[in-house]
Structures are given as structure tokens and as C-alpha cells.
Amino acid sequence: MDRDREESAFESSGRLDDRVLTALEEFHGRIAFSGLRRALRAHPESLSRALHRLEREGLVERAEGGYRALARDPKLDPANGARLRPIAHVRVPLGATPESVLGRLAGRWFGSLRWVGRIDRPSQRLLAWARRDGTGLVLLGIHGGSLRVYVPDEPGAADLTEAEDAAYELLGHAVEAMRPPPGDGSTVFLGPEPARASFEN
Secondary structure: OHHHHHHHHHHHHHHHHHHHHHHHHHEEEEEEEHHHHHHOOOOOHHHHHHHHHHHHHHOOOOOOOOEOOOOOOOOOOOOOHHEEEEEEEEEEEOOOOOOHHHHHHHHOOEEEEEEEEEEEEEOEEEEEEEEEOOOOOOOEEEEEEEEEEEEOOOOOOOOOOOHHHHHHHHHHHHHHOOOOOOOOOOOOOOOOOOOOOOOOO
């Protein structure tokens, strides 16, 4: 009886190891522990053991910002932009660099959105969030001077409403992050100069 239980636990851990590795390979970046836990709906202790096993096998590396896969056999081609559905884009204000905007957003939670991690694509870096239960994955990046929000464009996905709601929620927080701090003197007027009042008689 104990042997059956041990074999069942071994098979279950093997499946979780495979799911962890698949998720890391698909993301092509650094995924936070909490992001993996939500995406896989895994118990924290089970996930921790799975990550330790994968690290020992040389398949996963713990790095700054989370975990990443070392064995690259991705199911999600990072060069294939067709797998992401653009939801919205906003011009980055003059004087704001992509690094500063992404730096203000990375690693933070926003409302119902929880930080998942960073996805590295050949053309850009994307940041990822999901809802507490792992649904509503939403991605954000800066490309061509615009901050862009995406959701995965999965074949057969019937209802994108939840993912789109998450995308718009994230967009609101991202626009706030692009706002210059009060009193830094970096406000830029893009229209004609305001008329100067004349007090001459």
C-alpha cells in the first residue's frame, strides 16, 4: 500500500516537473515563483520541490526576477507575433524611456492582477501579469515609441472578455506609471505656446 502511494506521488511530481518546464519554455523569460504557482495552480511546497529537482538536472536556473528554462525547445515561438492579440497602445511621453517605464511596472501587483514575470522576445521584452487564479494573462511591452498591451491569441478561445478586461485594467495602471512625478518640471506642451497676458495700456 505504501509503495503504491510512493509511486503515485512520484508520477504526480513528474507531471508537475513537466508542466513547470513547459511553462518556462513557453514564456521565454524569467517567471516569478508566485507567477508560476498561479499559472500552474500548484501547491507552493510541491512547486518548490519541482523547481529544485529541475535545477539539479540543469534544466532550470534561478535568476534575478525569477526562474528560466535552460533547455530551449519552446512550443511558443518568440518570433511569432501572431500568437499575441494587441488590445491597446499608448504613445510613450517625451522624455520617458522604455526602461524607466518598464522598471516602474515590473514586479508590481495592480488591483486584481498579479505579477507573473518577464518574457524575452527577439524584438522586445514583455512583462506579464495574470489574475489571482492564473486566468486572464495579459502582457505589456514598449515597441516603436508606444506602450502596447496584448493578450495571448489562442486558437479556439471563445471568450476573450476576461483577458481583455485584464488588459484594460493593466493599461490604466501603465498610463499612470508613465505620468511624471509631481514637481519634476518635465511637463511637455505639445500644442502652441499659451498666449502671454499683456498688462500694457
